[in-house]
Amino acid sequence: MYLDVCWSLHKHLPGNLAKMVQKYQSPVRVHKHPFEMVMAAYEKRFPTCPLIPVFLGSEVLSEVTSEDGGVRIVLRSCKLHVEAPRLLKKIAGVEHVYFIQKNTYNWKDRTLLIEARNETFESRVTVTETCCYSVHPENEDWTCFEQSASLDIKSFFGFESTVEKIAMKQYTANIKRGKEVIEYYLKELIAEGISEIQRWVPPERGAITKPTAPSCASPLSPSPDSRLDLVSLAHGSAKGGPSEPTTPEADKLDADYIERYLGKLTPMQESCLIQLRQWLQESHKGKSEAGEWKSEKIPKDEHILRFLRARDFNLDKAQEMLCQSLSWRKQYQIDYILEAWRPPAFLEEYYAGGWHFHDSSGLPLYILRLGQMDTKGLVKALGEEALLRHVLSINEEGQKRCEENTKIFGRPITSWTCVLDLEGLNMRHLWRPGVKALLQLIEVVEANYPETLGRLLIVRAPRVFPVLWTLVSPFINENTRQKFLVYSGNSYQGVGGLVEYISKEIIPDFLGGDCLCNVPEGGLVPKSLYQTEEELENTGHIKLLAETIYQSASVFKGAPHEGFYQHSSIPILSISFFF
Template sequence: MVQKYQSPVRVYKCPFELVMAVSESLMCTASPGFLVHGDFVPTSPNIQYDFVFLPSQIAGVEYVIFIQKNTVNWKERTLLIEAHNETFANRVVVLETCSYSVHPENEEWTCFEQSASLDIKSFFGFESTVEKIAMKQYTANIKRGKEVIEHYLKELISQGITFIPRWTPPPASTQKAKRTQAVRHSLGIFPHMPHFSPELLFSSSPADKLDADYIERYLGQLTPMQESCLIRLRQWLQEAHKGKIPKDEHILRFLRARDFNIDKAREMLCQSLTWRKQYQVDYILQTWRPPSLLEEYYAGGWHYQDKDGRPLYILRLGQMDTKGLVKALGEESLLRHVLSINEEGQKRCEENTNQFGCPITSWTCLVDLEGLNMRHLWRPGVKALLRIIEVVEDNYPETLGRLLIVRAPRVFPVLWTLVSPFINENTRQKFLIYSGNNYQGPGGLVDYLDKDVIPDFLGGECVCNVPEGGLVPKSLYQTDEEPENSDHIRLWTETIYHSANVLKGAPHEIVVEILEGESVITWDFDILKGDVVFCLFHSKRAPEISRKEATLSSTSSAGDNVQLIDKSWVLGVDYSRMESPLVCREGESIQGSHVTRWPGFYVLQWKMHSPLPCSGTSLPRVDDVLASLQVSNHKCKLMYYFEVLASKDFRGSMSSLESCNSGFSQLSGATTSSNQSQSSSLISR
């Protein structure tokens, strides 16, 4: 595989002629042991011949010959240097190009660009390894040439050489004399010429996206190879994606996420760009308006910045009713809200970069887990969380600078065990976890946040306006009859929950076929109206619904109500009860699981609950009469979800948390929690 390098544009804040004078004076300082052929006097210390050091050392060759061609255009003020190897040409192909030109926005500045490629065609089977080692050696010294020229520019300035006149075409009769004079001038002293400011020479340049100084100012310190990857991927995007391309910091995030492997980063970035275009994510900050319910119950918000200038986002996860939010708003609204948070975070990073004068490319998230309990380990909610994590990991890599988790309760290791495998290893290394109150004092939040920024609910002095969350009223839960706003962008098409109506004498039933014993049936449902009785039955026969009953069911007011157990079936003969009847009252949320003993057909049944009949000698109670009237006049309504788990997947599953082990022992080395690994025995109802 050919190894390539492409530099950004490096700017010398001095005229082209002065840079040429330095290059010319350095001609005789070429590295010993190299034979350089050139058809023009000036050469450049930026040219590196380290590519063939390793092959020459292995082969025992004393001299390595390069062919170098220098082409100068004094009128256009350009210099092009092209070099290739003569030694090992049948095994190693080295091409290197350097160019000097006038800055397009300031004719008193000089731009420098450099590119190189290395292709080892044959080297005892170690071609790829030698290429990578040689390129690493090459880039390790790539900035040395710029430093050498800057050093000698300072030397010239200290001697009073601050200006060299530009070339002008001489008369034909004196052309030879003028050329000799120009060479002497380039090496001479001109104390009478206007002074050139040394401060301008090495000051920061404007935000030119092709400028190396711009990269350092707005993107951070990069190695020469990392700069090359950024420039090459950016150039590819400009050629392949005509028109708008991502910002440089956005491209750099994908490169970092793939350890600067251009091919992998390009694939990941292109998939993300397609995703953004398909779902119009670029416009989400202009189009998304969170529902009032989300603004009230979503316990998260932006809060100043940390000590490094990163925007700070606070999430009071322990106080947030994730289950209620999913049921009331659906996954679409939550996902869109999370995407808007990420888009806002990128915007704030740009603002802080301009404000603080240093690159800010990520943000800090402070997660308070006070109040986290088993309600947060609700399986569909965790599944929704994992889907959100997947979308964010794929499309917003390297945006999280640090994650501070405080007041982690004893149930947190279970959640961590379930979620951590889906989080990228680079991201997990940024987690700092504190249990109890050990986030206070040295080694705690004060190491990352100023005291006047720590929220009041964590013992700080700053009043935090992040909503406190709370339980979402069940009256706000959605059903299939109340779909999400049609204006929302559909990112997920499947529906987790189904709704059903239950009438007197017309139960709602679901059949689940089990092919192997020791499987696990899990369920989760909410009673939205009325009282119902839940049962689980088993039969070796497959329940069938008759054509007549199917017709009646489709035309009845129950809508999606389905009855599967035939009226002629005898309990204890045709089918058997596997779970005792459970009376579920209006407003209750029920979760449970059943380990199957035998293969066959299992039926989940919900039927309307009727008060027990009164004996003939006693008078009916007022409560029974009122309940009877309520049942006769209203239908019951419920939302349900069920899933079948294989026996090998049951232990430690999200809905049947049995004998789960602590996940603290699996946390990164950066974790500051002093808690020891401990086991929990948690059984979901």
């Protein structure tokens, strides 16, 4: 399989490539055929494989078998074609590259360990790959395949960036081709009448566990001839240290599972997900470098994937963002908020929002009648902390509904749709403490629930909306802003309106649909429910709102104002403003 991973895809990283080793880790791919059949199909790929054009041929350098026939090791030199610019090939002085591949067949354990490294330009570029075929842990008649690879570009005539791009293109084109090739040859074997192959048994037993198929078993039968040191080859790589085949564990990600529950990902995205997941597992088991977030359980795969998407699959940035969020979740016991949070009775009447079936794509649908909501009254009666807890419980409920809809609709659903009804929005909604609370809510949600909003449909936007948008939009992530659709007046009722995203029988009656919606209408919160500052402070809730990075100040015309800016990787900066 080395020719599928001969160049490893990696994330965009500036700086000195000589010190950077890019790694790829695949999910487990499953062939629903016995190990022996898969091995027969694998052998058909040699010495050449027309199904993989970059593979030009191979030559066996050595072949050795143990005395009992239980282990067979084959060393090959493989010739590959690399689709590179003519100028680069001319400067490098090569048209093809060569790899050394060592295959260790262990018939007793039913594993094949494949180790490969580049021979061409090995002093400038190091490409290594390890693959393993093994028996599925839950079904002995299925075969698992997994692989890992790394790319270390030390120097390449000043064309390091070009080599990166070639690696990306070559890898993306070929990584999933391997399973297709095996499946092709499996079908070919079955068409030839070979559906089962004997398993290896120790010579002294002389019995077999499966029917024999001599025409297929012959090329796979271990040869008794051996002039090489089998032990040294079995425990050492073609060029390097020891390596042992591994059996897929239950906590490893399966490719079919990823596609079924997380969606179609590119090979690079799969690798990022697996690497971040493995890092979390290792940190959780041992002494974590980010011990402050270490909790009872590892976050779910869809949760990890949201943070990767929020940071465009930059592993370092996603890891930093996720660790900060996990620490926050542990500190404030967010995992238990749905069980622990009990909103006051009046909140159910005056908070004009609620879940309402799902949209046409199966995404959970949330209706928020912000224009009918007395934000000032809610803040005065509840306090910012309690209001935030309610919003967080809504987000937690949303994730739970996404999981349920994934099972119901049979496809990955990881986000929800929100209809934001602004009818009734006016200047009273621009009450400064209320806007401040809104910005803090956005800050917390953006940091801890990235990529959960699939679409925001803003309807009946009044004239005052641009003012509110000007205040709020700078604090909303660009990826999130692109999911906003704004309808003014009654435009949401026509072509391209809500019916494009929500079935008419689901659209609430107050928006011209056929569905009676039980989302509260909101209204003014009675002042009798208002609490004093002291009462709000003594509610007993742990504070969720840390000091926000956003600050406000009153500045007289013509007077200077000095502020301070601090970033985790940037020293504190002093900035002066003149008005």
